[in-house]
Amino acid sequence: MSDTDQITPDDQTRHAQKMAKKKAARDRMMQTKTGEKGLVIVHTGSGKGKSSSGFGMIMRCIAHGMPCAVVQFIKGAWDTGERRLLTTHFADLCSFHAMGEGFTWETQDKSRDIAAAQAGWDRAKELIRDPQIRMVLLDEVNIALRYGYLDAAELVAFLTDEKPPMTHVVLTGRGAPEAVIGMADLVTEMTMIRHPFKAGIKAQAGVEF
């Protein structure tokens, strides 16, 4: 596949011309992209990368000195890498709120699951309302919405009416409700093509937590 050995001077010239044209078209297009806006970002689907990408964006905010916050809806007290890193290194820029109590088949108590989800959402609203905070990650909130533990219509109304215009809110978890997808600015579906779990490999440090 590599072209390494076969570039003639003609190839070089043709490539340069083609790329100059591409750059000109791209520059024109980029001139139309001037807006800035706090985004509602949804990561959904059954593939990997929903939470880790949210966490990556939080780390980008920290790198840029932007205050931010994480609310975890399901994972509870798990000692994840993200939790450890944020609480030990960056507590001044990013607050971390583990509001979950584990998976619903761990708690086996629907009232407790609902109370935990509601407490997480109450905390999330406070954080989102604070205009100093530039990004709020609602990790696994889509799961709580899907189970009906939180009201999707209320969440959509809150983000529409009360989110400060420059605040980014990131919602992760499979099965995001249609109403949430419908109001979001950026939606990515992570689709699983292959997963090592099926080959008997367990969740591993660095990769999954």
Next chain:
Amino acid sequence: MSDTDQITPDDQTRHAQKMAKKKAARDRMMQTKTGEKGLVIVHTGSGKGKSSSGFGMIMRCIAHGMPCAVVQFIKGAWDTGERRLLTTHFADLCSFHAMGEGFTWETQDKSRDIAAAQAGWDRAKELIRDPQIRMVLLDEVNIALRYGYLDAAELVAFLTDEKPPMTHVVLTGRGAPEAVIGMADLVTEMTMIRHPFKAGIKAQAGVEF
């Protein structure tokens, strides 16, 4: 949608029984997931989250004290959040190698693009061969493969024959070649459902870089 107000004691009992059954089934299933293995992980597709999820996994490794490395194939000298954070806070655990020179329509020089990609791959091989390093992120390497600037067959052979068994290698970028997808342990396609770029919003700190 919220079930908050309508839980009867019977509901509670039924829920608890259902979840206890689910937990038992899950526990049996989890007992079969005991393997540990250095994974070849591919993030591809046109959606957002490929690089940020790779970056998130690198941060997880750092949180767990696992030495790791990032090789950037396209982005070159851009002052991204990930670069700033890794080089200023975590240089002891994670080395950062910006080997790209920008997009191919920026350089407009095919020989230079190929040389940069090849230099990035040479660096990547050194890092992957080092058994102390637990994860190597090859950011945007799929782009270099897709353009034919790197040889996919050589990369697949190297990862198959020379990668230490416990080292994770993460390859990001749209258009991952079939040969790479075929040999990977974990493949996620990030599918774009909606992107604010189309609404005239530019790339923003924290979200895209």
